[in-house]
Amino acid sequence: RKEVEQDPGPFNVPEGATVAFNCTYSNSASQSFFWYRQDCRKEPKLLMSVYSSGNEDGRFTAQLNRASQYISLLIRDSKLSDSATYLCVVNSPTGRRALTFGSGTRLQVQP
């Protein structure tokens, strides 16, 4: 089983739609969580950190459910510019400071 699992998509949605991505992680001791965005042939860019209480940044809302080991990202009022791959990322504890990435969920927003 992969440490971080995501639905690869693609998710094809019209402009203005609301879309949600989910992600599960296997290490219950994981301490920090992120969503990164990656455009085609570019580097991953940090979209938002995901806190236990959930957090919102404009049209983006992230939720964390530690009991179910589940992370979500909600995008409201989708824009064409939101088309990208969204990577769910987990930072496991105790010595290993590297990030563990899911394979990504591809979003295509259509006019």
Place this chain on the structure above:
Amino acid sequence: DTGVSQNPRHKITKRGQNVTFRCDPISEHNRLYWYRQTLGQGPEFLTYFQNEAQLEKSRLLSDRFSAERPKGSFSTLEIQRTEQGDSAMYLCASSLVAGDYNEQFFGPGTRLTVL
């Protein structure tokens, strides 16, 4: 530009040759990471440094791979006797040790093609 920089951006080499990549992190960041990404996958961890000390290496980092960060600033990743399976995007990231949230910022990557 004060972000992470990597050179070269692209490298094409023949199988069996050695290649070296360079990463310059964000100046105040004391941690530096190397990742490798292949098509359709998320980045996979290779190794990381805190200042000049290499603190962890992945099982992906075979004996042909070596990384250095001699003065705790820039880092180099060398691949000896390249193989076609080494073809990938090599990404460098840096972070500042502060609290539990290890937010890492990535450079543009070096795309390696081994012919």
